[in-house]
Amino acid sequence: ILNVEQSPQSLHVQEGDSTNFTCSFPSSNFYALHWYRWETAKSPEALFVMTLNGDEKKKGRISATLNTKEGYSYLYIKGSQPEDSATYLCAFRSFRVKLIFGTGTRLQVFP
Amino acid sequence: DAMVIQNPRYQVTQFGKPVTLSCSQTLNHNVMYWYQQKSSQAPKLLFHYYDKDFNNEADTPDNFQSRRPNTSFCFLDIRSPGLGDAAMYLCATSEGGNEQFFGPGTRLTVL
Numbered sequence: 001i002l003n004v005e006q007s008p009q010s011l012h013v014q015e016g017d018s019t020n021f022t023c024s025f026p027s028s029n030f031y032a033l034h035w036y037r038w039e040t041a042k043s044p045e046a047l048f049v050m051t052l053n054g055d056e057k058k059k060g061r062i063s064a065t066l067n068t069k070e071g072y073s074y075l076y077i078k079g080s081q082p083e084d085s086a087t088y089l090c091a092f093r094s095f096r097v098k099l100i101f102g103t104g105t106r107l108q109v110f111p
Numbered sequence: 112d113a114m115v116i117q118n119p120r121y122q123v124t125q126f127g128k129p130v131t132l133s134c135s136q137t138l139n140h141n142v143m144y145w146y147q148q149k150s151s152q153a154p155k156l157l158f159h160y161y162d163k164d165f166n167n168e169a170d171t172p173d174n175f176q177s178r179r180p181n182t183s184f185c186f187l188d189i190r191s192p193g194l195g196d197a198a199m200y201l202c203a204t205s206e207g208g209n210e211q212f213f214g215p216g217t218r219l220t221v222l
Contacts, residue, residue, distance in 0.1 A: 004153070034210070043115065044201070044213040089154070097142060097161065097208040101153040 002026050004092045006102035013080050013109055020076045021105040023090035027071035034091040034099060035064055035075055044089060047075075080109040114138070117202050117214035124192050125222050132187040132217045134202030143185040144211065145177060146201040154201055160185060189219075197221045 005024040013019050025033060032051045038044040048057045053068040061078045077084055087106045091099035116135045124130040134143065141162050146154040158167045160179040174196070176188040189196055199218050203211040 009151075031208075036213075041215065043215045046210050046212070049210050093208070097159065097205065098156055099211060101146075101155075103151065103153045 002092065002094070002100050004090060004100050004102040006088075006090055006105050008105060009103065010106040011108070013107070015081060015109055015111050017080050017109075018076065018078045019080055019107065020074050021088060021107075023073045023075070023102055025071050025073070025090070025092040025100075026094075027069060029094040030068045030071075030092070031095050032093040033066055033068075033073050034093065035073070036089040036091065037086045038089055038104070039086040047088075075105075077107075080107070082109045082111050085109050115202060115204055115212050115214035117200075117217050119217060120215060121218050121220070123220045123222060124189075126194065127191045130189050130192055130219070132189075132200050132202075132219070134185045134187070134214055135183050136204045136212075137183070138204055138206075138212060139182060140204035140206045140212070141182070142205045142207065143179060144203040144205075145185070145187050146203065148199040148201060148216075149197075157187070192219070192221045194221050 007022050034049050035047040036044040048064045050066040055066040057064050064075045066073045085108050087104040089104045091101045093099050118133050144159040145157045148154040157171045158177050174190050179185045199216045201216045202214045205211045
């Protein structure tokens, strides 16, 4: 059974704080690791698709790293803002189209 | 804007009363997916259509069926909803195994 774990489950930070969370996934049969942001009442929105070991991707204040050999990815948010409040989901893909999701990290940023 | 649309956003049904959830897309993607997400759990793939080919996950209950009459539309039929089927149902699309685009989901309540 393929398992994707995310930690922490939830996080409360003050505006301006930087934060990071972890996604752990199987290190065998790796094809890609996806990060999504899911705001309440909206569609999950793709942040990054990462495929190469050592990959680092950035979008504004959000960045992500990937280690496929040990099976983890970190998502970093620099200078969190209230609009960053959302659930952040990671999903592992092996060599089929299927994505296996983690349970997500729920981030709340207080003004 | 090209997008994935789900109707209705909220659906209430009675125990045992059949219900259909619908998904449409303007992206012209060849793959469409249905996920179930129960509270605090990871989104779980129920099945997907790769073009016209239906792919059921091994642990998807027989109570759940799907139809894809054309490229744009995909339906999720729950033949006899039980209390345990109350969940968020997410539809997603992709072109082949590339990035998946999600709809906003339908929250199903079973009374």
